[in-house]
Amino acid sequence: MSNTYFNFINGEWVPSKTNETYASINPAKTDEILGFFQQSNEEDVELAIQTSENAFSNWSRTAAPKRGDVIFNLIQLLESNKEELAVIITKEVGKSLREAHGEVRKTIEAMKQFSGEATRLTGETIPSQDNDIFGYTVREPLGVVGVIAPYNFPLGIGIWKIAPAIIAGNTVVFKPASNTSLISVKIMELFEEAGVPAGVINMVTGPGGVIGSAIGNHPKIKAVSFTGSTDVGLALGKAVTARGAKMQAEMGGKNPSIILEDANMDETVENLVISGFLDNGQRCTGTSRVIVLKSIAKELIEKLVKRAEKLVIADGFTENVDNGPVIDEGQLNTYLHYVHSAIDEGATLEYGGKRLTDDGKDKGYFVLPTIFSNVTKEMTINREEIFGPVIGITVVDTYEEAIELANDNEFGLSSTIYTNDMNKAFHFIREIESGVTHVNIPSNYFENQYPFGGKKASSIGPREQGSTALDFWTEYKTVYIKA
Helix, strand or coil, X not given: CCCECCEEECCEEECCCCCCEEEEEECCEEEEEEEEEECCCHHHHHHHHHHHHHHHHHHHHCCHHHHHHHHHHHHHHHHHCHHHXXXXXXXXXXXXXXXXXXXXXXXXXXXXHHHHHHHHCCCCEECCCCCCEEEEEEEEECCEEEEECCCCCHHHHHHHHHHHHHHCCCEEEEECCHHHHHHXXXXXXXXXXXXXXXXXXXXXXXXXXXXXXXXXXXXXXXXXXXXXXXXHXXXXXXXXXXXXXXXXXXXXXXXXXXXXXXCXXXXXXXXXXXXXXXXXXXXXXXXXXXXXXXXXHHHHHHHHHHHHHCCCECCCCCCCCCXXXXXXXXXXXXXXXXXXXXXXXXXXXXXXXXXXXXXXXXXXXXXXXXXXXXXXXXXXHHHCCCCCCEEEEEEECCHHHHHHHHHXXXXXXXXXXXXXXXXXXXXXXXXXXXXXXXXXXXXXXXXXXXXXXXXXXXXXXXXXXXXXXXXXXXXXXXXXXXX
């Protein structure tokens, strides 16, 4: 019998006003229910907001370095619970245990960065035109804020949004993805054990359309940080900003990798596998468009297909596994839709393109990594985000044509060029329309001490992480003093 889990409000686990639940299942074994969670509604969100508002006064007046102590404590807890956390991630998301351990490790690295931000919550002292006036600025928290996290990195993204929000002195209403609710319960337990006072962080589970809308439209929510699809993010952003609140959104990507003649081909292929196929391509920064010069296109396709054939697809706990299942039936159907669309529009299927049902995989949502060639810029597969292990290859004659094609897209999150020509590399860095870019590195590579975010339809608002981590979560007050 699976456990039933509750909302976390005012430091207590409480049932929803609806008295209804939903199940979180293992996408590798869909008959395995991981738990039942509260199918909350607007009343539950209202209670969480009231609780957060009540807690704000004391928390915002707590010295910033003491708020940072909570994150320091969290680091130790993440370390001591890392095996359990990785197991939950693999069961709930489907990713390999290796990749789940990687997510826990990156989360710990992020908290090491954030824990020091509490002592860097700085303002400025600026000379006044009047010698008798002392002027300076301070940064203050916003109030009650909303955090809406996705399923693909449920531990990492959830925590690295909440951490800077509370370091800045805000109180949080957290809405996790429904299909990763179990790991989100664990996040609340860890924050509580780390010393977060009751009411500072509150979690409400339930359908995104209901809970997300209630958070986005509530006048007491001063800011919302969202990661998810562009369609949802843009709609939510309109609701939030229309009432004068702040919006931060990290949304979709259709990330290009340009490959020139002088690239190290074997290394490039490995990087494409890492960025395009691992985690089933369920990474907003993953490579989905490959733009390659004609002279090396045949070699690239042959080597990429051979490498894809060697990938091990199985339950995430299987030894030496590369990919587990995609997250749910909806994502499986999305993958199949885009495969059929690409074939119908004239792309050549080089490898993959199907669901796997052998050796018990029929009980889960397993798919093959997929490679299409002869992809043109008008094709749907070249323009829309799939969020699956699908790479479309487009052949061009010149570098100039490659960068023009790379920029011909509504998204602008991440990008990569593979070349040993540093003149072209630096030209690419200047001209590419993406918020994160790389040279000879997978498009999904990142480090937490650097700002993260995209351009065009990939992001809204200030960057996350790095030196900009607190920008979104604070506002400036300017002070003039005359003795």
